[in-house]
Amino acid sequence: MRPSSFFLVLLVILALGDGALLFLSSLQVHSTPDQQAEEVLVAGLGLTDLCLATEARYTRHVAITDAIAPFMDHPGALDHFPSGSFYGVAQ
Amino acid sequence: MNTGLEKQRNLLDYGLMSLWRRKTKNLSVLLVFALVIFLMSSFQFLTGALTDVAQQALRLAPEITVQRMVAGRQEQIPVSYGDTLQEIFGIRRVEPRVWGYHFSTTTGGNITLLGVSSFDPRLETALLQGRLPNGSTAGEVVLGQGVVRDLDLQGRRKFSFFRPELTQKTFTVTGEFKPESELLTADLMVMSIADTRDFFHISDTYATDLLVTVANPAEIETIARKIAELLPDTRVVTRPQIQKTYNVVFGWRSGFGSVCLLTGLAAFIILAWDKASGMTPEEKREIGILKLLGWQTSDVLAVRFYESFAVSFLALLLGCTLGYVHIAFFDGALFRPVMFGWSVITPHLHLVPVVRFGDVLLVICFTVLPYLAVTVIPAWRAASVPPDSAMR
Amino acid sequence: MMISIHNVYKTYNQGLTNEVAALHDINLDVQRNEVICLKGPSGSGKSTLLSIIGCVFPPTSGAAQVAGKKLSRLPDRFLTLHRREYIGFIFQQFNLLPQLTVLDNVMLPLMVLGYSLEVRCEKAVVLLERLGVDHRRHFLVSQISGGELQRVAIARALINDPPIILADEPTAHLDQKLSERFLGFMEEFKQEGKTIVMTSHDPLVVEHPCVDRVVEMMDGRTRSSCS
Numbered sequence: 001m002r003p004s005s006f007f008l009v010l011l012v013i014l015a016l017g018d019g020a021l022l023f024l025s026s027l028q029v030h031s032t033p034d035q036q037a038e039e040v041l042v043a044g045l046g047l048t049d050l051c052l053a054t055e056a057r058y059t060r061h062v063a064i065t066d067a068i069a070p071f072m073d074h075p076g077a078l079d080h081f082p083s084g085s086f087y088g089v090a091q
Numbered sequence: 092m093n094t095g096l097e098k099q100r101n102l103l104d105y106g107l108m109s110l111w112r113r114k115t116k117n118l119s120v121l122l123v124f125a126l127v128i129f130l131m132s133s134f135q136f137l138t139g140a141l142t143d144v145a146q147q148a149l150r151l152a153p154e155i156t157v158q159r160m161v162a163g164r165q166e167q168i169p170v171s172y173g174d175t176l177q178e179i180f181g182i183r184r185v186e187p188r189v190w191g192y193h194f195s196t197t198t199g200g201n202i203t204l205l206g207v208s209s210f211d212p213r214l215e216t217a218l219l220q221g222r223l224p225n226g227s228t229a230g231e232v233v234l235g236q237g238v239v240r241d242l243d244l245q246g247r248r249k250f251s252f253f254r255p256e257l258t259q260k261t262f263t264v265t266g267e268f269k270p271e272s273e274l275l276t277a278d279l280m281v282m283s284i285a286d287t288r289d290f291f292h293i294s295d296t297y298a299t300d301l302l303v304t305v306a307n308p309a310e311i312e313t314i315a316r317k318i319a320e321l322l323p324d325t326r327v328v329t330r331p332q333i334q335k336t337y338n339v340v341f342g343w344r345s346g347f348g349s350v351c352l353l354t355g356l357a358a359f360i361i362l363a364w365d366k367a368s369g370m371t372p373e374e375k376r377e378i379g380i381l382k383l384l385g386w387q388t389s390d391v392l393a394v395r396f397y398e399s400f401a402v403s404f405l406a407l408l409l410g411c412t413l414g415y416v417h418i419a420f421f422d423g424a425l426f427r428p429v430m431f432g433w434s435v436i437t438p439h440l441h442l443v444p445v446v447r448f449g450d451v452l453l454v455i456c457f458t459v460l461p462y463l464a465v466t467v468i469p470a471w472r473a474a475s476v477p478p479d480s481a482m483r
Numbered sequence: 484m485m486i487s488i489h490n491v492y493k494t495y496n497q498g499l500t501n502e503v504a505a506l507h508d509i510n511l512d513v514q515r516n517e518v519i520c521l522k523g524p525s526g527s528g529k530s531t532l533l534s535i536i537g538c539v540f541p542p543t544s545g546a547a548q549v550a551g552k553k554l555s556r557l558p559d560r561f562l563t564l565h566r567r568e569y570i571g572f573i574f575q576q577f578n579l580l581p582q583l584t585v586l587d588n589v590m591l592p593l594m595v596l597g598y599s600l601e602v603r604c605e606k607a608v609v610l611l612e613r614l615g616v617d618h619r620r621h622f623l624v625s626q627i628s629g630g631e632l633q634r635v636a637i638a639r640a641l642i643n644d645p646p647i648i649l650a651d652e653p654t655a656h657l658d659q660k661l662s663e664r665f666l667g668f669m670e671e672f673k674q675e676g677k678t679i680v681m682t683s684h685d686p687l688v689v690e691h692p693c694v695d696r697v698v699e700m701m702d703g704r705t706r707s708s709c710s
Contacts, residue, residue: 002600003107004100007401014408021412025419025443035147037217041268041275043151044211046188046302048333050145051237053432054201054278057192062340063333064156064300094597101594101603112582380578383539384592384639385567387560478563479539481578482530482651 102390106397120363121406124462127359128410129417130352130425132454136414137423137430138345139445145337148275149330154311155303156328157318165326167297172322176303179317183306187298189287193252193280200241200435203278206287217276221266226283233266237277237436252290260290270439277438341430348429360461367399368469378473379481388474395470396463403459410458411451418444484548485647485678486513486536491545493531505531506542507703513680515646518673518693521682523700529682530651532700536680537649538566550646567592571640575652577632579624579639585611586620589638596643610638614668630661637668648672650681654688666691 001009041047053059110117157176159168173185189206210223224231234242244250244264251259268276288295305314315327378391417423422442423430431437493506506528513519521529535542536549541562547554550569554562572578579588589607598606611617614634619627624635633653640648650669654662662685669679670693681688689697699706 002100002104003111004103007103007107011404011408014405014412018408018412018415021415021419022446025415037269037272038148038275039151040211040213041217041272042148044214044217045205045207045279045281046153046186047275048149048152048156048328050148050274050337051203051235051277051279051438052141052274052430053434054203054237054436055432055434056201059432059434060192060201060203060278063336064158064328096597097599098595098597101597101600104600105594108587109582377580380580381591382563383566383572383578385563385643386591386595387563390595477540479534482534482539482574 099393102393103397103401106394107401109394110398110401117402120366121402121409123359123362124403124406124458125409125413127352127356128406128454128458129413130355131349131457132411132414132450133417133423133426134345134348134352135450135454136418136444136446137426137442138341139447139450140418140423140442141341141430142338143445144274144442145341146334149333149337152330152333153302154305154308154330155315155318157301157303157322158326158328159300159322159324160326161324165300167293168300168325170296170298172325173301175321176301176318179314179321181306181310181314182303184304186302186304187284187300188302189284189291189293189299191287191291191299193290195241195252198241198243198435200238201278202238202241202280202436204280204282204287204290206282206284208284217268217272218266219269221264224265224281224283224286228263229286229289230260230262230282231265232262232280232282232286233268234264234281235268235276235279236270236273237438238280239267241436254290255292262286273438274440278436344430348426356457356461360465363462364465364469367466368472370473374473375476376481378476379478382476382478383481391474392467392470395474396467399463399466403462407455407459411446411454415444415446418442484512485515485517485550486511486680487546487548488512488532488535488542489546491532491535491542491547493528493535494543497543505703506535509545509703509705511698511705513678515678516673516676518669518679518695519681520689520694520697521680521700522684522689522697523682524684527700528703529700531703533649533651533680533682536647537570537572538562567596567643569645569647571643571645571648573633573636573640573648573650573653575655577636579632579635581623581625584621584623585616585627585635588624588635589642592639592642606642607638610641611635614638629656630664633657633661633665637665641672646676646678648677648679650679652682654683654685659687662687666693669693 048064049061051060157168157172158165159172160166168187170187173187176182176185186208191204193202193204194200195202210226212223214223218233219236221233223233242250248264249261250264251261254260262280262282268279287293293299303314303318305311311329311331315329319325319327381391382388417425419442422440488509488511491506491509492504495503495505509528509532511532521532523529534540535547535554538549538554538557539562541547541554541557545555549565552565554565557565580591583591586604586607589611590603593603593606608617608620611620614637616627616631616634616638619631619635624632627635633656648669653665657665666688669681669691673679673693681694683689688694
C-alpha cells in the first residue's frame with residue numbers, strides 16, 4: 001500500500017473512532033443527568049450555585065460569596081483560591 | 092488523475108516514507124506532542140463541560156438575590172427590607188432565606204444548612220428515598236449524598252450537631268437526595284426555616300438573604316437597579332450575573348492552568364525548532380540531489396510541510412481524543428484540583444465534555460500552528476541549498 | 484544545434500576575496516546526436532562547464548543555449564524546469580540516496596512530474612530490465628555493488644527520456660570490464676539519437692569509437708581537436 005493511502009486509512013480509522021466516542025458519550029447523556037429533577041431542585045430550593053468545592057463560602061457559593069472573602073472556615077486552610085486549589089489541608 | 096494532485100500525493104508519500112525511516116525519533120516526537128495537546132485540550136473540554144453544566148443547571152436559579160453588606164462583608168439582612176421591596180412594580184414575590192455553613196470538627200467536612208419556608212411538593216421527585224420534612228416536627232432534615240458519606244450514619248436516623256454556644260441540636264433524617272443530583276445537592280442539609288434559625292441563633296426579624304422573583308424576566312436588570320437604589324446598603328446579584336460568574340471563574344481557572352502548561356509547550360516548540368533547524372550533511376546532500384534531479388525548492392518545502400503536517404495532525408487527533416476520554420470517562424481526574432479546589436465533601440459527578448469548534452481552534456493555534464511554523468520556516472533555508480552542492 | 488556556448492565566463496564567489504575564475508571565454512557547439520568528451524586535468528573547469536550545460540547554474544557572462552533555451556538570465560526555477568525535461572545526469576559519485584531502494588531512487592525524477600505510482604514503477608522496471616539490474620530493485624542502494632550502482636544511476640538519468648545525457652567522470656570508479664560495458668550503453672544511447680557530453684581523462688573513454696569529438700580543457704579554456 002502507498003504510504004499516503006496508509007496515512008489516509010489511519011486518519012479515517014481515528015476519525016471513526018472519535019465519532020464512535022462522541023456517539024457513546026452522547027448515549028450516556030441520556031442516562032445520567034436528571035434535568036427535570038435539577039430544575040425542580042434549583043427552583044424549589046432557590047439554589048444559586050453548583051456544589052463543586054465545599055470548603056469555603058467562596059468556593060461553595062461562587063456567585064453570591066462575599067466581595068472580600070477573607071478567611072476560610074477550615075482551621076488548617078492556607079489561604080485564597082490559587083494556593084487553596086493546589087494544596088490540601090495541613091494535617 | 093490530475094497530475095498536480097498526483098504530484099502532491101507523491102510528495103506526501105516521500106515525506107511519510109522519510110518519517111517512517113526515522114520512526115523511533117518521530118514517534119517519540121508524536122507522543123510528546125500528543126501529550127502537550129492532551130493537556131491543553133483537557134482543560135478546554137473540562138472548562139466547556141463545567142460551563143455548560145452550570146448554564147444548564149442554573150437556568151432556573153433565583154432571578155435576584157439581595158444581600159446586605161456591612162463594612163464590606165455580608166451580614167444578615169432585616170426581613171423588613173422585603174416589605175420595602177414590595178413597593179417596586181414588577182416584583183412578584185420576595186422570600187427570606189436562611190442558610191449557612193456548619194463545619195464538622197470530626198470529619199473536617201463543611202456542610203451547607205439550608206432553611207426552606209415552604210416545601211414545593213414536586214421536590215419529592217428529587218428524593219432517592221424517604222419524604223420531605225413536614226415543617227411541623229422540629230429537626231427533620233433531608234441530606235445530600237455527600238453529607239451522607241461524610242456523616243457515615245450507618246443506618247441511624249438521628250444525629251446531633253453543636254450550636255455556636257455548644258448546646259446540642261438533634262436532627263432526624265427523613266430522606267436523601269438522588270445521587271444524580273449531587274452536582275447541586277452533595278453538601279446540602281435541607282430543613283425547615285425554623286430549624287435553621289434555631290440552629291444558627293438567627294432571630295425571626297433577620298434572614299441570610301432575600302430571593303426576589305420578578306414577573307417578567309426581561310426586566311431583571313431594571314428591577315435590580317431599582318432595588319440597589321432603594322436599598323443602598325445591599326448587593327444585588329442577578330441570574331445573568333451568576334451565569335457570567337461561572338464562565339469567568341472556570342475561564343480564569345483553566346487559563347491559570349493553561350499558562351502553567353505554556354512552559355511545557357514552549358519547551359516542546361524549542362525542541363522542534365532545534366530539530367528542524369539543525370541540518371545534517373546527509374540531509375543537505377539529499378536535498379542537493381533532489382534538486383539536481385529536477386525538484387523545485389517548493390517541492391522540497393512541500394515534503395517538509397507534509398511531514399510536519401502529518402506529525403501535528405496525528406498528534407492533534409490523538410491528543411484531543413485522549414483529552415475527551417480523560418474528561419468523559421475519568422472525569423478530568425488530573426485537573427480536578429485546579430478546577431474545583433480541594434474538598435472534604437466532594438460531589439461524585441459525571442461530566443460530558445463539550446467539543447466546541449472554537450476550543451479546538453484555540454488548541455490548534457497554540458500547538459499545531461507554532462509547530463508548523465518552527466519546522467517549516469527553517470526548512471526554507473534547507474530547501475534553498477543550491478543543486479550543485481551535491482556535485483562537489 | 485543542441486548545445487551552443489559562446490564567450491562563456493564563470494566566476495565563483497564573485498566580488499569576494501576567495502573569487503575563483505573557473506571558465507574563461509569558452510566556445511563550444513554540440514550537434515544533435517553528437518558524443519563529446521571533455522578531457523583535462525582536475526581543476527581545468529570540466530565539471531563547471533558540464534554544470535552550465537546541465538542548467539545547474541547560469542554562466543556569469545556569455546551566451547549559453549541548451550535545447551533551444553537561452554540560460555544566461557534564467558531564474559533558478561526555470562533552470563530546474565528546463566533541466567528536468569532535457570537533461571539526464573550521471574555523476575562520478577552516483578549520487579544515489581542510500582536510504583532508498585533501487586526502484587525508489589530511479590523513480591525520484593518522476594515524482595515531481597505528477598506520474599502515478601503505477602506509471603512510475605512501470606517505466607523504472609523497463610529501464611532496470613534493460614540495464615540488467617532488475618533483480619536488485621527492492622535492495623537498498625547501500626547493499627549493491629559499484630557496477631550495479633552505476634547502472635542504477637544510468638537508469639535514473641534516463642527515466643525522463645531526456646535528449647541530452649551528461650556524465651561526470653563516469654568510469655572513475657569502475658574497472659576496465661565495467662567501463663567497457665558503460666561505454667557500450669553510451670553507444671546504444673547514441674544510436675537512439677541522444678546527445679552525450681562526458682568528462683573524463685580515462686584513455687578508454689577518450690579513444691572509444693562512439694566519441695565523435697574530444698575537447699581538451701586547461702585552466703578554464705578549451706582546445707578542440709577531432710578524435
